Amino acid sequence: MELKRIIEGLIFAAESPLAEEKLVQLLPEHAPEDVSAALRALEGDFGTGRGIVLRRVAGGWQLRTAPELAPQVARVRNQTLKLSRAALETLASVAYRQPLTRAQIEDIRGVDCGNLLRALVKRKLLKIAGRKEVPGRPPLYATTKTFLEVFDLDDLGHLPSLAEGESLASPFTGTARPRA
Amino acid sequence: MTPLSDIVEPTTTAQAGGWRVHLDDYEGPLDLLLHLVRRGQMDVMNVPIARLTADYLAYLDFMERVSIDTAGTFALMAATLVHIKSRALLPAPVDAAEGDEEDPRGEIMGPLLDYVKVKDAAEMLRQRELLDRDVFIRGQAELGEEAEEGELSTVSVFDLLDAFRTLLETRREEPLLVEVEQETVQERVGRLSLVLSRSGGMPFRSLFPGGATRREVIITFLALLEMVKGGMVRLIQDEGGEITVLPPLAGVA
Numbered sequence: 001m002e003l004k005r006i007i008e009g010l011i012f013a014a015e016s017p018l019a020e021e022k023l024v025q026l027l028p029e030h031a032p033e034d035v036s037a038a039l040r041a042l043e044g045d046f047g048t049g050r051g052i053v054l055r056r057v058a059g060g061w062q063l064r065t066a067p068e069l070a071p072q073v074a075r076v077r078n079q080t081l082k083l084s085r086a087a088l089e090t091l092a093s094v095a096y097r098q099p100l101t102r103a104q105i106e107d108i109r110g111v112d113c114g115n116l117l118r119a120l121v122k123r124k125l126l127k128i129a130g131r132k133e134v135p136g137r138p139p140l141y142a143t144t145k146t147f148l149e150v151f152d153l154d155d156l157g158h159l160p161s162l163a164e165g166e167s168l169a170s171p172f173t174g175t176a177r178p179r180a
Numbered sequence: 181m182t183p184l185s186d187i188v189e190p191t192t193t194a195q196a197g198g199w200r201v202h203l204d205d206y207e208g209p210l211d212l213l214l215h216l217v218r219r220g221q222m223d224v225m226n227v228p229i230a231r232l233t234a235d236y237l238a239y240l241d242f243m244e245r246v247s248i249d250t251a252g253t254f255a256l257m258a259a260t261l262v263h264i265k266s267r268a269l270l271p272a273p274v275d276a277a278e279g280d281e282e283d284p285r286g287e288i289m290g291p292l293l294d295y296v297k298v299k300d301a302a303e304m305l306r307q308r309e310l311l312d313r314d315v316f317i318r319g320q321a322e323l324g325e326e327a328e329e330g331e332l333s334t335v336s337v338f339d340l341l342d343a344f345r346t347l348l349e350t351r352r353e354e355p356l357l358v359e360v361e362q363e364t365v366q367e368r369v370g371r372l373s374l375v376l377s378r379s380g381g382m383p384f385r386s387l388f389p390g391g392a393t394r395r396e397v398i399i400t401f402l403a404l405l406e407m408v409k410g411g412m413v414r415l416i417q418d419e420g421g422e423i424t425v426l427p428p429l430a431g432v433a
């Protein structure tokens with residue numbers, strides 16, 4: 001099907017995950033149902049046995065190398081992802097309870113987070129999403145679309161659920177804690 | 181456990197100019213609490229506050245004696261623990277509305293439980309198929325610069341300190357007064373780097389050969405801490421608790 005090939009080309013050439021709605025927009029000469037069907041067919045083609053897979057991530061479609069090939073594929077890249085434990089914990093804190101102020105994040109992690117937050121914003125994994133309407137109007141941090149792309153998530157609803165229940169709020173939340 | 185005073189002298193004000201390692205921002209008082217809770221096999225839901233406070237204060241004392249500076253938040257946590265402990269000893273105030281006793285330990289257990297959940301969540305995130313680690317896309321993913329300092333993998337500074345304390349205990353000499361210059365520590369860092377890259381890695385213990393003086397032992401340990409901070413070593417720990425020190429992976433940013 002010619003449409004399938006066009007979509008494959010578009011997804012390959014796009015600079016970020018391509019949402020189905022966007023594909024429909026880009027292809028006004030084709031009916032949305034046809035685009036949808038072609039996409040499903042394409043997904044099937046990339047099923048197994050290929051070095052590249054078609055994944056739904058950050059609300060769109062993207063071609064990515066198969067994870068099992070990581071050891072070899074890494075050889076052709078200059079730099080691979082490094083995320084420290086501190087960065088992961090900060091991202092986890094924000095991801096499940098966003099938006100959060102720096103003070104709230106520091107309360108959870110028990111350490112100063114200034115430099116780390118700056119770095120994560122610079123790496124586009126976190127962003128400032130408004131300010132909290134309290135005295136001082138501190139910035140609120142939230143995860144970005146890049147965060148979804150890096151962690152292979154379609155949206156925040158796909159965050160892995162935690163062992164006991166869905167939220168990070170512990171039974172003791174609300175008990176006064178000392179603030180430095 | 182051997183009394184601290186048998187191992188290391190308390191630091192004195194005469195130590196101006198002595199090199200001190202600063203325990204950086206990525207190891208906070210909650211990390212230490214968690215380390216102590218796990219090491220002491222305490223129940224987070226029902227923490228033995230007196231024992232935890234004692235362990236915590238002893239730990240701060242030990243770090244102080246081996247030239248490690250901690251952020252003010254560590255002292256704040258110490259004060260909090262002592263406060264909670266004293267409240268736990270008194271008859272609990274009864275909440276007028278509910279008639280229930282308020283557990284003073286909630287002030288610690290709440291943050292600790294939250295933190296454990298965050299660590300679990302972080303681990304779950306780490307295990308996903310990450311872009312630029314497990315899967316790759318055409319072209320460069322725009323992830324910005326790697327701006328973070330070296331990290332410890334699963335071996336924490338506190339694991340290292342525990343190993344170090346055990347090591348010191350086995351060398352019974354005069355209690356050591358710790359006072360070392362920055363230059364000496366940096367020289368040692370250089371030497372260790374060389375040794376590690378040649379040997380490809382060695383057990384923690386072999387960094388401290390039997391003939392070394394107590395002072396040399398401290399210098400080596402401080403040098404190791406600095407290397408950990410700077411990402412110049414990797415650490416792994418086996419089930420028996422033995423730590424191995426390895427050179428960094430080649431080419432890793």
